[in-house]
Amino acid sequence: MSLNAIMSTATSGMMAAQTGLRVTSDNIANVNTTGYVRKTVSQSNLLSNGMGVGVSIDAIKRATDAFLQSASLNAASESGRASIVASTLNSAQQLFGDPSGSTSFFTVLDDVYAAFSSAQDDPSSSLLRTQALTRLDDFLSESSRITASLSKLGKDADTRIAADVGRVNDLLSQIDALNTDITRAKVAGADATGAENVQSKLVDELSTLMNVQISARGLGGVVVRSTEGLNLAGDGAAKVTYQTSATATGFLTVQLANGSEYPTPLNISSGEIRGLMDVRNLELVNLSDQLGEFTSRATEEINRAANAASSVPAPTSLTGRDTGLDSQAALTGFTGKTTIALTDASGVIQRRIDIDFTAGSMTVNGAAGPAFTPANFIAQLNTALGGQGAAGYSSGALSISGAGGLGVAVADDATTPSNKAGKGFSHYFGLNDIVRTSGYSPYETGLTPSDPHGFTSGSMTIRLTDVEGGRIRDIPVSLTVGGTMQDMIDALNSRASGVGLYGQFSMNGRGQINFTSNGATQVTMSIVADSTERGVGGPSASQLFGIGPAERSTRGEKFFLNTAMDQNPKLLPFAKLDLTQAVGGNAALAIGDGRGALALANAGENTATFGVAGSAASVTMTVARYAADFGGSIARKAATAESRKDAAAAVSSEVDSQRQSEEGVNLDEELINLTTYQQAFNASARLIQATKDMFDVLTGILG
8 A cells, every 4th residue: 555545544534533523522512402412423434446445424413213203203292182181171170169169160059959948948038039049140150150261261272273383384394494404415415413403303392283204305304294194394394274163173274385276184183282172172162061961951950840830929921931933833742731820919810721732622710711723822822811811922932921910820730741842831931930041952842853844044064073183074054945854854964965974963852953973983063154044033953953062062151040030039939839729719829838949949859861961971860960970070081181191291201211312412422432533533643644754764765
């Protein structure tokens, strides 16, 4: 080997050692830098005609582990999702209060029953009546407060999703831009690890927001893909958009950099954004729905007791709730018997109309009265009242009033009580309700498949969403004017123009409509828009039947006290009409009768059928038992979410620790490398010195 070759070989060794020293010093300097990945020198021997002629620096690389990086990104995504769900459910639980405490939402209902029980001991006490109304108002106010607060949590989640999506777009743009810098450096043979470290940090941050797949590009940098393989960054940055709606499930779309001009649905399974979408679209909605169902059933049982009783003296008029139906539809389907009595100030019956819905006949003061059909019931009832009272039907509500100061009291027959959709005549129409609602919950219309649906205009758009929160499709459904309820169900379930490919709508025996997903893959349904109208100025289909989570989840804040009773507690129905008393005989309503108050106090022990609400299945149990189970389920959900958060955080921490041990800087190793490169540098320098000395000797000989 010539002296020039020896000099060249030694020079390459010195330069390689110098590069190694520079890399090692950079590693040592960044030993405490978060996210820094240690660098290594990749070198190979130079050959010339099969002979070694020095060393070449091939590349300066980051000591990354693709498997650990993937595991770390996935763990970070799952931890981000679990953390959001846990914190939100914890906030939701705090809204209800400690179920075992004295100030929880469920304890407030217990106070209502206790107040009615106290009033039963002294039914004429204005103070006890007022206290009972106050406790009931507290319960309704708490239901409204919690519902509104849950709704606010959902809106806060919407805001955070929008902010996170904006950050995702920033990160995708930065990651994509860094690919250019990394590629340029690698092509030029320069050190690209600085840009790669920055890019790695951005990818780590992106994974906390949404789960992604990372792969290396051939010319350097990374390609970022969604779980279903959509290219989000690497060859142009995609733009993610959050499609939100006040009434329907929110979802993500993405506009690909080199794809179709139309947005593509984007499904993610973990990350902070997915956690926020879970609580916004599912968890909070489910809680609100179940709260609405509980409040609805609790007040239904209170109203059931109230409609079986009367105040003393009886009120001069009774006006029911808006059923959402025309009079014929509302009165069709009743069976059994009920009695409408007009009483004077002393509680003595002045006129009595016994109605037999099964036979379609009325008896007036014990004598045969007019026959009736649902179509002419109001007219025939007015005939039976004989000028001593009047009945009317307007805006979906039935009203009955007495003339000349006569009061109105209604009581069902003890043996064969009137019944429609599980309610007596007065209860179905809400003639003597203590609690009113501006909605239609519990959505038990009493309609049957053969009844006309009554919707005369408009259509409804149904959104179907998969388990990943991605929108499947929006389906507009129009209802045929003049059709029956079965026609309406068939239109909704059509496989061509309805939801039949994904689920089924069905009507139960009480005229309530529910949606059930098909098959093993769960599909959720929400209403994007509903312009249907029953009759003229009537409710939409989603309002009347409680179709869609938006309608159902807001009902908890629609309950309020009967204004007349709230202003005049003497109208509280604490007595019961004695049907054994004859017309013009002894008082059928007596001051001091507390049987109605006792029934109100025992309303919590009434067995009720609670419908499917949120994640809770339909059950039949007492109101008090459901309250206990509901309160416990809230606590269990919060505790389970907290456990999952801790487990996910532990997994993420462990994976990050392993990744750090592989990719991070180890000072002991770097000091060894420092010594090794230093010795190599010195050795190469000595070789150069020896070569110089040989040159000097040869020069001296020639001279």
